[in-house]
Amino acid sequence: MDQIVALATPLVPGPLGIVRLSGPDLLSTFGKVLSPFPESPTPRHAYLTSVINLDGIPVDEGIVLYFRAPDSFTGEDILEFQMHGNPHSLRKIQNLLISLGARTAKPGEFSYRAFLHKKMTLLKAESLNRMIQAPSYQTYLQGLKNFISPSDDPLARLREDLVALLAHFYVVVDHLDLPDEEAPELSDLLGRMDQILLKLSSMVRDQKRGLKKRSGFTVALVGHPNTGKSSLFNRILGESRAIVSTVPGTTRDVIEGRYQTAFGDVILLDTAGIRVTDDPLEKEGIRMTKSLLKEISLGIFLRTPEDPSPVLLNHTGEFLTVLNKSDLLPKGSLNRFLKELSPAPSVLYPVSSRTGRGLPELLMAIGERARIYYEGGSVNSGGDSSPIRLDLLQRFQRSMRQARIPLSAGQFLESLHRLEQMRREWEDLFGVVSHEEVYDRIFSTFCIGK
């Protein structure tokens, strides 16, 4: 196993920046750039020390921690540099460690090593990733719950199903010498397997449904070309992300931005203006906008004094109507204009992407919907879906189907053999399932042999 290095904090100026090393022989390789630093540091002791480059010049002074294998996050030796959070000095430290033999870690590689050294099951690693990526505190808590008590995870309950099923198989093994009792037992086993398979199908369905949705509260800006969707997008995000021009049909791709609210992230999408066009690129953009409408949580439909007619689209979800470019209206004429607007929306937010007018009210309205989204049921349905979970479920489903085939042909032992194989394969995911555990189940719930 080689020595890997990675920044544990983002590369932006901040109070602290953390660089982590994991692998064998860290002290002998990297101890020489630390001064002062003992040859045999006490594990988990915070040492205040300087990092010195190969020319003997200090790069930074900070806290260095040593974790000795196997008592660390990865199960390997870990050296952690808790430095001042300047991106340039942190990059220098990382490059210094690389010049001494470490290589840059791949994404998720620290967790992968923790998994390899049995510090974490796959299921825990997946929950950890979901925690870090969570778009709101509510969603984060779901991941944390699975992380802290992995056995409550619905996927982990499959382990219980497998253990219980095996226990029932062993009851039959104990009765194999009594041929008369065999037949009813086998049909009982088939019934139990079918129950598990049924549950698996519904879990797979939920995962697939959840994966189709975008994760997080998603808002799309939609309207005719030139209504100022890209200008509003840039104004809300406070940066010039999307190209703005006087030419209608400027935006073709869907552009994604993200901002945080107290309730959770808002994923904001700028889209291609909708109109009849012959330009194939623009047509494709319009097609994308239309199909996007099915995936979003909220639509913002733009109209302007220049172009007051609404876009005609089939959208059944929730939307807000915005009158952009309201600065073009002569002073005092807004109310009259709104009254004459046809068809008149029940609620309309007058804004100006140019002056920023009306923006706080619009952002409040979006924020309120984000709160409802994250606090309500929308997160719970499909909130725990991830490609990894779907993949694991489908594999479990395949193995279970494979184990059922011989049983339905009366080949009891072959079926047991396949389930035992399954138990071993799933140790990575669930942790070890011991023979004792299967037998404990027999004795605790069936009282065989009394």
Ligand SMILES: Nc1nc2c(c(=O)[nH]1)N(C=O)[C@@H](CNc1ccc(C(=O)N[C@@H](CCC(=O)O)C(=O)O)cc1)CN2
């Ligand atoms: N500074 C720092 N903070 C951090 C981390 C880190 O790597 N560094 N973590 C990184 O994710 C998280 C904490 N996760 C950790 C998990 C296990 C061990 C660890 O040393 N485990 C040993 C000893 C267990 C014990 O003492 O109870 C082990 O499992 O053998 C350390 C951090 C969040 N905070």
Ligand SMILES: Nc1nc2c(ncn2[C@@H]2O[C@H](COP(=O)(O)OP(=O)(O)OP(=O)(O)O)[C@@H](O)[C@H]2O)c(=O)[nH]1
């Ligand atoms: N007066 C005024 N002009 C605006 C406002 N918002 C946008 N514009 C102008 O309207 C024109 C079109 O703006 P865009 O943001 O590119 O419009 P769009 O809706 O993204 O257009 P497409 O990408 O072509 O669909 C540009 O010249 C903008 O400067 C506004 O609030 N007030």
Ligand SMILES: [Mg+2]
């Ligand atoms: Mg645009």
